[in-house]
Amino acid sequence: MASSASQPDRLTEKLRLTPSRRVRIIGKIRPFTNQESESSSEDSKPRITLRKPQDGNRVFVSFLDQSASRKDATYELDYCYEQDEDIEVIFSREIKPLISDIYAGKSASIVAYGARGSGKTYTIQGTEKNPGLVVMALTELLLEAERIGKSVCLSLCEVSHEHVYDLLDTNHSEVQVLEDARGKINLKGLSQVSVKSIPEFLSTYFNSNFGKSAQKLPPELSKRSHKVVLINVFDNSNGKLVGKMNFVDLAGYVDARRTSADGSTLTETTRINKSLHAVLNVIYALNSNESHVPYRESKLTRMLKESLGGRNHVLMLTCLNPLLCQDTVHTLSLASRSCQSMDHVSIDSVVKVKSSARSQVLSSQKIVKLATTPASMKKQADCSMQLSEKKGSTKPNGRKLFDHGKKVISNQEKHTKDADSVKLPELPNESNSDLAITESRLKEALEDNHVPDSALPLVPSSEAVLEDKSIVNSSVVEGLDEDISADNRSNDVEVTPFANADTSLLEHGNAGTEKKDKCLQKIEGASPPLSERLREISNNLKLFCSTTPLRVKMPEEFDKQYSAGMCFTDTIEPKTPTAEICTRFSEKLEITKYSSPWEKFSQRSSGMKGTLVEDYLNFLNTASKEELKRLKGIGEKRATYILELRDESTEPFKSLEDLEDIGLSAKQIKGMLKNVASGLFS
């Protein structure tokens, strides 16, 4: 227990992250190139400048227009290395401390990201004269491998146009990214060579297509692509994989609206930017501790899924041009956004929520906060809530990284940020713990695609009463039936559960929620108003607490069992029946589970809806191409893509949200299901 508790601390300490953050985001400013140093026109361009607060936990990057002594936007990173700092410094501070963890079974991924020409390749790969991070890491890994009897293997690949190519193979054969049912990734067809020394590595590396210039690649391979170095460490005694280290040299970002100097087409640039965004979305989701990480958005993130997730190390190295250019500002702003810690979670996580149910509950958390917010702050908070709700109503996944309000601070945006990130006062402890309970209940419920009323945080105390006192009677509570006839009295069991429950709590809860409901109703897809639900619970509870004894008709068999020694006494001291009896009891007890025909109808139909969704997903996971095409909305292209996904994973569609992976919007998914349902009656 002690070791598992200390594990995350060690990890976050190593990466110097706040406990909630998973990915460390650092910058490296490239030195001036000869051309930049010589060009006098560049002097007029604002230069990058750093501010390092005393605490050393973060760095603020901005561009300083020296002629106007004006600073533009400021971006926050975990750290940033200056122009004159060597790559060796980055290695010894950021990567070397992770090596021991590779031998302890972890993975580490170093992802270089930045605008074109910002120094990614130089930093990752280096030159034969000036080794980059890969060479430094490998040197260290080899030393350790020799010392403890492990071996090191290398794979090199390129991801281009959503295809992975093996760069150690002279035929550049395509690598298949397969995922088994347990989510284990298998890179089928990827070559691997054993490396024993650095000269051996350098020869392999620089003679591979990886090290060669892009022009030598066959035309079908894009000039701009993501390059990946995969270093695997194996145990010599059993041949098993011990740990991995990946270096990813991402293609450079270029604004697709500008014509590319190297002749990249608009389609290619857009495609590359899309895959870069996919990587950033994954990093953002990891850093925000989101339950859904959109690995499926690109081939690259899919192939690295195992190394990026879990308790593995991820370091994003943002390479920066020293002079102001729009592409650098863009990459810096996105890196900075992913760098934001969970400080903003109460406001911003709503933007990223995936399901409307989650959105509803997160919103309700904010409502709880509002309820405890002094009136003077409510106005601001309302404003930020509306903002979040609006954002939450658009397509809710990682792609939204580029839609929602920036977290970076700029002179122009300062006022927007102030409104957007207004900090609400801390909830009292009690409410916080209620929220924690609520959140965990909610998580469980979400897994079942169902958000129970109990997940809503507004009546915690009365819920607690209900839970405490009704445990032994829970089956009876559900089975309350006012219509039990007097004729059945001989078989009736009188139950007086907890006559003294304080129903005023519920009334109080009701009164306070009318207003909040209005807010909730605004949210698309929100459940029935909270007050309505509370009223329902309240009524049930009142009924339950009334002095009139509740009578339940027992099935004959059950009754006999109890007559034979287990029966309830008049004062109701229920004993725990055996599991077998419980099953038979629930099967045979003639209790209507619903308080009204409407409730019965709506609950049953929601059950049917669940079954329909399940069958629909099952169909997508198993049907042939021709069968798939029979569904409205699935043509040749989508059917082919579905089959491709099924090649990679045995069950690619586990929830309706997974359909977004085949390019369907939430609206289209809903429409398709409506079609299926209406087809049943045609």
Ligand SMILES: Nc1ncnc2c1ncn2[C@@H]1O[C@H](COP(=O)(O)OP(=O)(O)OP(=O)(O)O)[C@@H](O)[C@H]1O
């Ligand atoms: N730390 C550094 N020290 C000296 N020169 C550097 C450094 N970083 C980058 N450079 C130089 O800057 C130029 C651009 O670097 P590099 O090719 O690595 O950029 P890149 O980000 O990989 O570009 P692309 O996106 O086109 O792949 C090269 O001429 C490189 O030699």
